[in-house]
Amino acid sequence: MAAVQNVSVIYHSIPNGIPTSENLPIVTNTIVATPPTSGVVLEVLFVSLDPFLRGKMRSAETKSYSVAFASGQPVTGFGIARVFASDTLILSKGDIVRSSSIHFSKYQVVDGAGIAQLEKLDNKDNFPLTRYLGILGMPGLTAFYGLYHVGGNLRKGETILVSAATGAVGQVVGQLAKREGLRVVGTAGSDDKVMYLKEELHFDDAWNYHNESAADAIGKYIPEGIDIYFDNVGGELLDAAIENANNFARIIACGAISQAGLPPNKRYKYNNVSLIVGKRIKLQGFIVLDVPQNSPEVVEEFRHKISEFLRKGEIMFKEDIVNGIENTADAFAGIFNGKSFGKTLVQFSD
Amino acid sequence: MAAVQNVSVIYHSIPNGIPTSENLPIVTNTIVATPPTSGVVLEVLFVSLDPFLRGKMRSAETKSYSVAFASGQPVTGFGIARVFASDTLILSKGDIVRSSSIHFSKYQVVDGAGIAQLEKLDNKDNFPLTRYLGILGMPGLTAFYGLYHVGGNLRKGETILVSAATGAVGQVVGQLAKREGLRVVGTAGSDDKVMYLKEELHFDDAWNYHNESAADAIGKYIPEGIDIYFDNVGGELLDAAIENANNFARIIACGAISQAGLPPNKRYKYNNVSLIVGKRIKLQGFIVLDVPQNSPEVVEEFRHKISEFLRKGEIMFKEDIVNGIENTADAFAGIFNGKSFGKTLVQFSD
Numbered sequence: 001m002a003a004v005q006n007v008s009v010i011y012h013s014i015p016n017g018i019p020t021s022e023n024l025p026i027v028t029n030t031i032v033a034t035p036p037t038s039g040v041v042l043e044v045l046f047v048s049l050d051p052f053l054r055g056k057m058r059s060a061e062t063k064s065y066s067v068a069f070a071s072g073q074p075v076t077g078f079g080i081a082r083v084f085a086s087d088t089l090i091l092s093k094g095d096i097v098r099s100s101s102i103h104f105s106k107y108q109v110v111d112g113a114g115i116a117q118l119e120k121l122d123n124k125d126n127f128p129l130t131r132y133l134g135i136l137g138m139p140g141l142t143a144f145y146g147l148y149h150v151g152g153n154l155r156k157g158e159t160i161l162v163s164a165a166t167g168a169v170g171q172v173v174g175q176l177a178k179r180e181g182l183r184v185v186g187t188a189g190s191d192d193k194v195m196y197l198k199e200e201l202h203f204d205d206a207w208n209y210h211n212e213s214a215a216d217a218i219g220k221y222i223p224e225g226i227d228i229y230f231d232n233v234g235g236e237l238l239d240a241a242i243e244n245a246n247n248f249a250r251i252i253a254c255g256a257i258s259q260a261g262l263p264p265n266k267r268y269k270y271n272n273v274s275l276i277v278g279k280r281i282k283l284q285g286f287i288v289l290d291v292p293q294n295s296p297e298v299v300e301e302f303r304h305k306i307s308e309f310l311r312k313g314e315i316m317f318k319e320d321i322v323n324g325i326e327n328t329a330d331a332f333a334g335i336f337n338g339k340s341f342g343k344t345l346v347q348f349s350d
Numbered sequence: 351m352a353a354v355q356n357v358s359v360i361y362h363s364i365p366n367g368i369p370t371s372e373n374l375p376i377v378t379n380t381i382v383a384t385p386p387t388s389g390v391v392l393e394v395l396f397v398s399l400d401p402f403l404r405g406k407m408r409s410a411e412t413k414s415y416s417v418a419f420a421s422g423q424p425v426t427g428f429g430i431a432r433v434f435a436s437d438t439l440i441l442s443k444g445d446i447v448r449s450s451s452i453h454f455s456k457y458q459v460v461d462g463a464g465i466a467q468l469e470k471l472d473n474k475d476n477f478p479l480t481r482y483l484g485i486l487g488m489p490g491l492t493a494f495y496g497l498y499h500v501g502g503n504l505r506k507g508e509t510i511l512v513s514a515a516t517g518a519v520g521q522v523v524g525q526l527a528k529r530e531g532l533r534v535v536g537t538a539g540s541d542d543k544v545m546y547l548k549e550e551l552h553f554d555d556a557w558n559y560h561n562e563s564a565a566d567a568i569g570k571y572i573p574e575g576i577d578i579y580f581d582n583v584g585g586e587l588l589d590a591a592i593e594n595a596n597n598f599a600r601i602i603a604c605g606a607i608s609q610a611g612l613p614p615n616k617r618y619k620y621n622n623v624s625l626i627v628g629k630r631i632k633l634q635g636f637i638v639l640d641v642p643q644n645s646p647e648v649v650e651e652f653r654h655k656i657s658e659f660l661r662k663g664e665i666m667f668k669e670d671i672v673n674g675i676e677n678t679a680d681a682f683a684g685i686f687n688g689k690s691f692g693k694t695l696v697q698f699s700d
Contacts, residue, residue: 055628065597065628234624247415256624269619274584274606276635278405278415283633285626 004033009104009328011069015057017261018336021329023057024075031107035087038112042081042097046321047104048133049332049344050168053077054260065287075104075328078138080121080129082349088115096121098132100289104328106348125311134343135306135317139168142254142288144302147173149295150286151228151252156181158227161218163237165206166193166318167335168343169254172306173230174203175315182228185221187237189338196341201316214240225249233258235268242272245279253285260336318342354383359454359678361419365407367611368686371679373407374425381457385437388462392431392447396671397454398483399682399694400518403427404610415637425454425678428488430471430479432699438465446471448482454678456698475661484693485656485667489518492604492638494652497523499645500636501578501602506531508577511568513587515556516543516668517685518693519604522656523580524553525665532578535571537587539688546691551666564590575599583608585618592622595629603635610686668692 007028015023033041052066053075060068069075079102083095091097097118102108110118121132134140146169147154160177164170165186174197177184186197186206197206207217214237218226225246231238234256241251259267276283292299309315320342322331327346334340357378365373383391402416403425410418419425429452433445441447447468452458460468471482484490496519497504504510510527514520515536524547527534536547536556547556557567564587568576575596581588584606591601609617626633642649659665670692672681677696684690 065630234627238623253627256627259624264621267621267624269621270623271614271617271619273588273620273623274609274617276633277584277603277606278635278637280415280635280637280640282635283626285628285630285632287628287630290630 002033003030004107005029006031007106007325008074009325011057011071011073011075013071014059015054015261018333019054019057019329020333024329024332026326026328031109033085033107033109035085036109036111037087039087039115040083040091040110040118041085042102042108042110042118043084044079044081044102044105044108044348045096045350046080046130046133046345046347047102047328048078048137048139049328049335049340049346050077050138051255051257051260051335053332054336057261065289076101077104078102078133079104080132081108088112090115091118091120096123096129098137100138104325104346104348106325125307127310130319130321130343130345131310131317133345134168134319135172135310135315136303138288139343140172140306141291141299141302143169143172143176144306145288145291145295145298146230146252146254146286147176149298150284151230151250153250154180154182154228157183159183159185159222159224160228160230161222161226161241162186162230162232164188164232164255164257165197165203166341167232170230170232171201171318171342172315174201177228177230178202179314183224187217187233190341193341196318200318209237215243218244228252230254231256235259239268239270239272242270242275242279242281242283245275245281247279249279249281251281251283253283257336320344322346324348352383353380354457355379356381357456357675358424359675361407361421361423361425363421364409365404365611368683369404369407369679370683374679374682376676376678381459383435383457383459385435386459386461387437389437389465390433390441390460390468391435392452392458392460392468393434394429394431394452394455394458394698395446395700396430396480396483396695396697397452397678398428398487398489399678399685399690399696400427400488401605401607401610401685403682404686407611415639426451427454428452428483429454430482431458438462440465441468441470446473446479448487450488454675454698456675475657477660480669480671480693480695481660481667483695484518484669485522485660485665486653488638489693490522490656491641491649491652493519493522493526494656495638495641495645495648496580496602496604496636497526499648500634501580501600503600504530504532504578507533509533509535509572509574510578510580511572511576511591512536512580512582513559514538514582514605514607515547515551515553516691517582520580520582521551521666521668521692524551527578527580528552529664533574537567537583540691543691546668550668559587565593568594578602580604581606585609589618589620589622592620592625592629592631592633595625595631597629599629599631601631601633603633607686670694672696674698
């Protein structure tokens, strides 16, 4: 049967900090593009570059909520693919599927047991497919669940700080919080991004964290104190947010990208944790991967609401789509070094 | 009218760490023991020595949830007093009252406006009066509210770690948690206290924090990991508890006695805060003084349940009653240096 040339992003070695193409080389081989019994062959269209993938690039001995990648295997994550060939009744050639088990390869062979991990997208609203990896996908659910169900109890006029605010999660959090009547302040890593937050997403204020220390900036942009902090970065900003939190503040601990991949002795040392008692702060971590199983009703609510906002044009979503599988490692580094702007995806095929 | 000699514990100066009698001198003066119009004169029987008093011994410029003490005025806190003379209809000579505004003095003159701060105790169960400052008072409510309403969602077989476990709050937390079917492990500052926890309060295990590092001890006594940590101490043990927390652990941040009075640059630096995301930890601070206003129904539930446990002899409460107002400063230091054993009170009069 039809042999095709396949190209894959392979997990080769544990990155020292930010991943490079040495850690994530491109490997080419030839595969037979015939579906196994009851399986399919997928042509991968888009893959989603998410911070949690960095957490999987570790020694399998280091415990975490996610399974470590095995060296020599393709990177695996969220993606959108088109069915290239099928030996199933449930999927036909040309169908579009979404999965959290997409190989970062041009082609992926899925056996019968793997079919259950594929979600067929009907996309009756005719949204760009990439939306299903962003605002309608895991990052959107992260924003929605974190803001409403971990933070919760949003009161008009409260101030929320959102870090990594132009990122896949942050931009959704900020826009949802604006809808709720909160004062929304964001941080980002360039003046362009700060401008975008203020001009396009209507954040009340924003600052470039390269230009000002966290403590100075909070004093300047949030003199009234922080009621809610949606934390995507951890480290210095989290510590300063605790120090400048109002009584009964809620800190939604969504990520700690500033601490990604650091060994324990290199991690940021927090000075203000003892203030949590007197300020009655709730600091709560969560992982979006728990949500479908633990709170399926929230997933439904999320889909319904966000689809409606998108149809009505009431919410925006900025994507940073990089073209070509060979640019995957660089694009992934962009999440950590601040070069990406918006939800970062790589397009593997048209 | 009757002049009486009064003796008071005065707040004189900000302590450097643990308070001493230099910070809290005894002052004697003569007062007229006649009630003002619509007021009373109280004879103070017992005062409660609670860690939050240390927080009030600070510069008024340092913001906190509680008002700072004014230098030269008597220390003021929770206490039990007997009405010595009354110009009211609501209180008669000999009545017993409880208040959070008791002066640490032999006699206290309360004017008409202050009467509302006095709670008349009927004590129909004939409990020792000191119980109303301990298990039936603020520390008991702290334990009850913290465990059930901040922690919440207790599941049989989970493991709870309680620090300062022979303290006023810790001993109640541990016994309530045992009733719920949890595995209860405590820390204390002497071998006698550890023995008490295991033999008298039936803790499943306990260790002396002077003998073992937090990390070593948790590995040894809680190899299964921590599901709930009721934190009264902060610092190294809190950091180690985060590191050894199971997924979805709840940390009830009740106090940080190890950090009491430390300037920001001397505070413990926490290394493990970034783990809160992946472990989905909820770390929540609370102050019991909020509870009567925000959750009056919890206060009722608390009174009802704990009174019943006490009547049935199903719960114990160890008190450390120091005799004589002149020993107040030393007794207060005992809370911080580990010399006190159980809820610490001072008896001023019979």
